[in-house]
Amino acid sequence: MKLVSAIIKPFKLDEVREALSAIGVQGITVTEVKGFGRQKGHTELYRGAEYVVDFLPKVKLEIAIPEDLLEVVLEAIENAARTGKIGDGKIFVMDLEQVVRIRTGETGADAL
Amino acid sequence: MKLVSAIIKPFKLDEVREALSAIGVQGITVTEVKGFGRQKGHTELYRGAEYVVDFLPKVKLEIAIPEDLLEVVLEAIENAARTGKIGDGKIFVMDLEQVVRIRTGETGADAL
Amino acid sequence: MKLVSAIIKPFKLDEVREALSAIGVQGITVTEVKGFGRQKGHTELYRGAEYVVDFLPKVKLEIAIPEDLLEVVLEAIENAARTGKIGDGKIFVMDLEQVVRIRTGETGADAL
Amino acid sequence: MKTINRSAWLGAGLAAMPALALADGAPTLVDASTISAGDTAWMLTATALVLFMTIPGLALFYGGMVRRKNVLSTLMQSFAICALITVLWTVVGYSLAFTPGNPFIGGFDRVLLDGLVYLKDDAKLTTHPLAGTIPESVFMMFQMTFAIITPALITGAFAERMKFSAMLVFMTVWSLAVYVPVAHWVWAPGGWMADHGVLDFAGGTVVHINAGVAGLVAALVLGKRVGYGREAMAPHNLVLTLIGASMLWVGWFGFNAGSAVAADGRAGMAMMITQIATGAAALAWMFAEWIAKGKPSVLGIASGAVAGLVAITPAAGFVDAKGALAIGLISGVVCYWGATGLKHMLGYDDSLDAFGVHGVGGIVGALLTGVFAVKAIGGVEASLSAQALGVAITMAYCAVVTFVILKLVDAVIGLRVDEEKEREGLDLVLHGERVE
Amino acid sequence: MKTINRSAWLGAGLAAMPALALADGAPTLVDASTISAGDTAWMLTATALVLFMTIPGLALFYGGMVRRKNVLSTLMQSFAICALITVLWTVVGYSLAFTPGNPFIGGFDRVLLDGLVYLKDDAKLTTHPLAGTIPESVFMMFQMTFAIITPALITGAFAERMKFSAMLVFMTVWSLAVYVPVAHWVWAPGGWMADHGVLDFAGGTVVHINAGVAGLVAALVLGKRVGYGREAMAPHNLVLTLIGASMLWVGWFGFNAGSAVAADGRAGMAMMITQIATGAAALAWMFAEWIAKGKPSVLGIASGAVAGLVAITPAAGFVDAKGALAIGLISGVVCYWGATGLKHMLGYDDSLDAFGVHGVGGIVGALLTGVFAVKAIGGVEASLSAQALGVAITMAYCAVVTFVILKLVDAVIGLRVDEEKEREGLDLVLHGERVE
Amino acid sequence: MKTINRSAWLGAGLAAMPALALADGAPTLVDASTISAGDTAWMLTATALVLFMTIPGLALFYGGMVRRKNVLSTLMQSFAICALITVLWTVVGYSLAFTPGNPFIGGFDRVLLDGLVYLKDDAKLTTHPLAGTIPESVFMMFQMTFAIITPALITGAFAERMKFSAMLVFMTVWSLAVYVPVAHWVWAPGGWMADHGVLDFAGGTVVHINAGVAGLVAALVLGKRVGYGREAMAPHNLVLTLIGASMLWVGWFGFNAGSAVAADGRAGMAMMITQIATGAAALAWMFAEWIAKGKPSVLGIASGAVAGLVAITPAAGFVDAKGALAIGLISGVVCYWGATGLKHMLGYDDSLDAFGVHGVGGIVGALLTGVFAVKAIGGVEASLSAQALGVAITMAYCAVVTFVILKLVDAVIGLRVDEEKEREGLDLVLHGERVE
């Protein structure tokens, strides 16, 4: 199994979620994160004090999937999250050794 | 070493933490996340506009452990987090290559 | 490639980010987390009810890097994040199988 | 005006009502020239201030103390009570409380406010015998704001677990079965407690003891919140609570100085006395907590201020600056104990301390009024035993009737949401809304 | 005072202005002794209350309903309008609205408030013929607060997408081209609508229909928010909205009871009527939604209260308690439909329901004033057809002129931020700030 | 009334005090009939408004500007000062400031408010010679609210780093050693600055320059916040700040129009002048920032409004509409510079710009009063040199005494929390609480 972790622009969340749903992904865990990267941040100004805020709001999706779904999942995320502008984000893939569904105790691909 | 990542219901956090503590786990990192899964969300209504909110608040626990603790940790989490109702969450296990304790520079299992 | 995940004290974020930047790391994803560990929390008191709050605010940095940068990255984080006091945090290293840059579709080290 | 002793309020009224003093206590039609613009200006303002105490004052004071998942439902209770009691008071509440009837309950002369008139072309309007220099409309409205805040105070005791529907039904019945009669006994010309020499300037008994005791009974009948004592139930946003406490403080000038029903020396004294007691009580609670627990808390000083406001309410027209200082200091310390020691000792879950602050503070204030009242200021003699009697009767009546109403509502529609809903939070479950 | 019918306001004025009743409607210099301290006390307070309705009341009411990324920019609109109109009204607005000119617009006598004086050594000052017992400065200020809230209400319709610069320009022109003339027609002695027997006690037409219609036109001209109907646009913090609604409620006592321009029986009635209608409307919306959608919402009850406040505004000095109950219940239900059914039916994006609540509520109130007005209370005869005429003319004039102004501003500097900025949120993009 | 020039306040008083003008400036016992209900109604309201400025107004204005970890401790400072000064003023402050003594300090006649009476049966009460138509209790309370807000303003300068205990001790001493004497010199009949022709209508010097200078000294003595200039210290929630600014704006009507101590033409003018200057200053700061930095900010317009309120305070009873516009525009721009350019130039960490806004605004206002005062309005001649003298003496006295007090408190209990605690945040460390 694989754990796919995707950092995307927040307003793309709904589209990505729908795309994943369409290809049969049943579970996603989402975290609000701040991203530092090539895309530059903005400046805030409070009574003459300038704060350069480097980070940008992003959301991180974590999706545990069976190995064979990997390609379609990556494709689905790429297509749904892409705007073509800097800051679209990254997808990271890691190996997932074990999964347990807490409710039932099922493990492995059954637990996804 | 292993990195165990558990998505659980928020009100179960204290119980799980105590269960882990009881078996000697000394450190946990917790993140507030939103979960999409089989458990369905709710509907919010604002002046006639209905918003179907699919996600549910969950918490994610990340626990780095020496390999030999894996079984008891999984068991402890399962037992403490289980309500038997849909949405109880998942446990993911990944391989952890290296750990460093920043304060001391210790590495490996000593750093846990 | 490696995924480095560092849990540090929040006020060290800027220093760590600058240290990483100085050694050529171009992207970081940051999450606000709560840490349970050896460092003890505090007590809150509301009309006589005491709440022992065990967790402490921490930030988690996730940094995807090419393998050869690992040593300098670890060192940079350690140096910048260390105060020498309990609770300085941990660094976890995992193997990263694949990376995709959503904007361009680039993969592997090019996508970092 | 707000003196249980009948001769007292008649006396109090003399300065304010040159034109009328009716034997039977019924409102009458008078010439527009009877009205004092100055007194009316102040009472319009005082009415706005007391309404402001409930919405948004009390709503915020309470809303900040609950967990985030329940903040909207907590605010909603105060707001809905405001709307509900407005209609109820208009339809029948005011009539039953403030028109002549028998010693136990008023009459039906003002149902739907019939007969309360302002006639432009005739330059005539009605006034109430308790407030002869202002229009009856203003007197009715001022009293309405008291009828609104009392049930809203109760909600603190059962926060985070009661059904909204059950709350509405309970408050409808409670307002008519408890608030209205007690207000009649105590304040209406001819109320049966009016001859027992109990002093209650601005509602310590009718409002605060009543609300506090009802809250205690409700906390006992509903039971503790799920997870109480085991899970963290820390206030989610004390900024809201401190805003609310501040609004209560400022608005209370309307409550207490407005109870002079005139813009005169008595109103001035009441405002001054209120301020002094409140400042003293805030400091007293703060230092008590600082000494006992090592830290002075925001929730503590805010609670102390409210405790002082409650305790000085019955006394505001009767004591001097030194009395106010004393009442403030004592009530701050005693209510600190009420909301901490007493509650933990007895083990009930009065979530936001409706009893611990309003009940205990109301009792302390009512009794201390008997101790510190100065004849030259209030124009009446005070008696500790009369005060104790007033407290005891109100507590007993309120406790019994509240208990019966709650049990009935529970039997018919149920008082509490079920456990899973309570966990999820009332905002989503009852109102389909959420604070981000 | 706020009666379109000229003889009506003159009549209304009689009690309040013993000393003067000028044929030409111009302010005059009078002796300081002409002033009633009581009336002045109330009007100073009423002015503060109406200002409080806009900042922070309306700012919060609206600010809580937008998405977090736009909350500051939403608050900023009300606050900046407050500053802008203050200066505009001082420079020329008051003069054009309230000094004699022709039936369509006032004159330039009070440009920069020239001639509005208080002369200490001479113990003289000016008063306005519509308010002979208070200083002209207070009358001018009271009217200013109405001139401020009206454009601020409009901002609800185009929230989350308009450029701040365009908003400032639009409001400057709109205030002079729409608000000022309509106020002159309706309220100034000699305004051309003043002889048509339309009743508008406190500004249902001038303020609420005007703002509601301008909002509707703006929503149509600007178009929908990016993602409207597809993305979640849930209110980010209804705590703010409920605080705002509460402040509007309390502040509205200044709006309506202040429109009696005196601390008298009429002011008392207006306050009472306002309270009753508001309570009834809040309950009506709440129960309508409960029945229709299964849950009573916080946003619903707050909106219902505002709907009631709007609808009772034109009627507050003319109806009795029963009329107020009826107007409240009807407006609560109709505005619920206005902000839900009507809006979805027609498909425009009136973001915070400036039209659905203020426009619809204003129309309902104006018409029902014709139905429920009681001659003995207001001293004037009401006519449904006259009310309908007032509504229709105001709507038509406002819609046309608003449309023209918006198109001009769009052509010159553009009305909307571009899509990417709208996504990022106006707080950061327009003001460089952020709520954590 | 608030005129340093003695003949000026006596003159100002004439209209307001027909019945008494005492040579020695002591309060006297008078008949209840001396009291004007209208004036009293307004002063009760004005007192409530000024209290409202501090809690919750100023508390929120400041609380929104700090980092989240310090919001409760910031609110707590204003609230605790409110309680503390209430007691202090009651015990001895009012007596030392407002009863006859020598030219430098008042006497002990009103310790614990002894002799300040309201005697119901005798229909007698005391009045103060500065306010002969209202009860002394109301005058004392109105003055108390000024004594409360002044130290609360100072807290902005040392936000996010001072010990709560040290703050309490410092404020206790400062209030008695700085506020009370300066108030006596400037306002009390017989104060030594009273014959120098300095005009200060509502407290520009006593309140704002005093607080601003004390803040500057405190910022210098305490030193910068840990991380200042390196770490982000952006305001965590400008919604709170904008609510606070709005409450300050509305409440300031009590401050300035209340300083007429009557509901008359002068109060009306003061309210109008206040509004105009505030609107102008808000726009001026906004446009200055827009031009200089490219964006108009919420914090900017709110700060501009406060700057205008501060600057118009000494002038509110003396200038006309054009003068108010000018003072507003000038103070908006100058305070923008004070809170940005000046602060960065000199490098101190006046966290929330107590000096940059209140100090600078107070100085600008005091001087411009000398330029724009109109004899016919205020009844007195103004002189720029006299104004400058008043400013200089106040600044010098305040700076020296504040410095000494701070050094003493530092030596005895220490002024600052240690670095680690400052990092963790004062809410948790000092008060054991947290905003979720």
Ligand SMILES: Nc1ncnc2c1ncn2[C@@H]1O[C@H](COP(=O)(O)OP(=O)(O)O)[C@@H](O)[C@H]1O
């Ligand atoms: N090496 C990295 N490790 C972890 N997160 C990264 C890394 N590089 C980028 N990110 C995340 O991806 C986001 C987008 O990256 P950025 O460099 O701004 O643009 P792009 O994705 O178009 O290359 C960043 O804000 C950050 O959250």
Ligand SMILES: Nc1ncnc2c1ncn2[C@@H]1O[C@H](COP(=O)(O)OP(=O)(O)O)[C@@H](O)[C@H]1O
């Ligand atoms: N494949 C997945 N990848 C990542 N997170 C998942 C996945 N499936 C479920 N989750 C997480 O687990 C939570 C519970 O899952 P759900 O399907 O609702 O119920 P259950 O755990 O009972 O099967 C989800 O809300 C989500 O956070």
Ligand SMILES: Nc1ncnc2c1ncn2[C@@H]1O[C@H](COP(=O)(O)OP(=O)(O)O)[C@@H](O)[C@H]1O
């Ligand atoms: N085994 C672990 N798994 C996951 N996170 C951990 C673990 N141990 C520590 N942490 C994280 O690191 C933080 C610091 O750890 P702590 O034990 O307090 O101090 P130190 O890093 O000095 O040993 C914790 O708050 C927690 O977030």
